[in-house]
Amino acid sequence: MRNLMQQPFRTAVLVLVWGWLLFLVLTPNLLVVGASLMTRDPATFISLPLTLDAYRQLLNPLYLDVFLNSLYMAAMTTLICLLVGYPFAWALSKVGKRHQVLLIFLLVVPFWTNSLVRTYALKLILATNGLLNNGLMALGWIDEPVQLLYTEFAVIIGLVYLLLPFMILPLYSVFEDLREDLLRASHDLGAGRLATFVHVIVPLTLPGVLAGVMLVLLPAMGLFFVPDILGGSRNLLVGNVIKNQFLDARNWPFGAAASIMLTLAMALLMFAHKLSKRRIGEDGV
């Protein structure tokens, strides 16, 4: 009590911060866990008794299909981001310092611009009589327009387009820390380029890879507006299922259970990331 009187400012700050986080972070998350264990109720959204029905419903073949498909789309997105982003980050780390600032700025600009608008811009390009089809026809590569929009391909392109910077930035930061002397040491010890890449570069950049995967894989399952705009409004992602269950079907326990699955996936990835970092630390590099 004496403490409280002596430092009114400190107390006020701590109460405000704790209050905000308890009310808008901790309580909401506990509520979702609670909701996932309750019974669906058309009037009040959720009601007793407690049940595991929502989790059982996740295993329903219909939804299992959506989850697997969502995982497939997210995995493809992540893979493409990694394949494009890894050499990109490497090349970026080799550019002179003065240009690097500008190049990174150019990479962050999209992050600051409206993602809906950018997704819509892709629609202009991928539409049946859009720029890509017209261009390919003008070049004579195709004879008639190819259906690109409203396909899974379009959705994956959209996800890659939105999420690529999130893969590149953590990769760039590990490449920045990659020490040249280690590469030279590997070379001096007789390792060829491939061996150096596999035994030195890959392990050292692994934390960046995992951080990038973490920042791409999970959002790629949740960004429901991308399939809505580019995929023709089908339930392609877990995010679409969660949104529909909460806002349209009003099946809260199921939507909550699906969201907890996403959270668990996130925790798992974060754990893997931590492990990879620790391993490098212990190797004394």
Add this chain to the structure above:
Amino acid sequence: MNRWLPRTYLTLVYLLLYIPIAVLVVFSFNDSRTGYEWGGLSLRWYEALFNNRAMVRAMWNSLWLALSAATVSTLIGALTALALHRYRFRGKNVLNGMLFVVMMSPEIVLAISLLAVFLLVGLQLGYVSLLLAHVTFCLPFVVITVMARLSGFDERLPEAARDLGANDFTMTRTVLIPVIMPALLAGWLLGFTLSLDDVVVSTFVSGPSYEILPLRIYSMVRVGLKPEVNALGTLLLAFSLVMLILSQWILLRSKR
């Protein structure tokens, strides 16, 4: 290694990143209705945009929401950063952990958890629920920005202020606030932009009483092509660009 290969590759990826944006900007000045061919230069879509009253109202709503969310989150975020930096208290790790969870959880998870708590306490979905939600997801970004600034800060300054008789509040006002000012501005701008662009969280926690821009765009672009969106997108892009350059400029200038 060949010097040109990496450079060509970088250029190629940047081109792919910027082509859709360039197409959007060019087509916003296109007179043609179909949106695929070039029909001459025109400002008609900008005109259509500003003649659409529901759209203009949504714009104002969004601007007001972003202004207030950025301001509140900067205020609370700065205090949180100061508390984390200066005070030792029980549960500090829990506090840090909660901020981390907000930043790392997929947006949709945050969205439904907030919706659940708003319905539990019977809060009408509208401006207030949007504000609380936006402040919550902006908060960790402000905290990080301010913490980064505080970490390179001479600890003897607050001690000197204290020795000269300043209490905690006065010391914060006269010593700490001026030091973290650039971070506050940068954090505010970041919060403003995050709020203005948010779709996922807003979809869940907004009500019919307060329509905001991203949701209006969302309902427009779901089906077909709407040339007005090109104009709106171009305006938003220009706006974000100005904000981003401003925040980078503030941060760079403060480093000198």
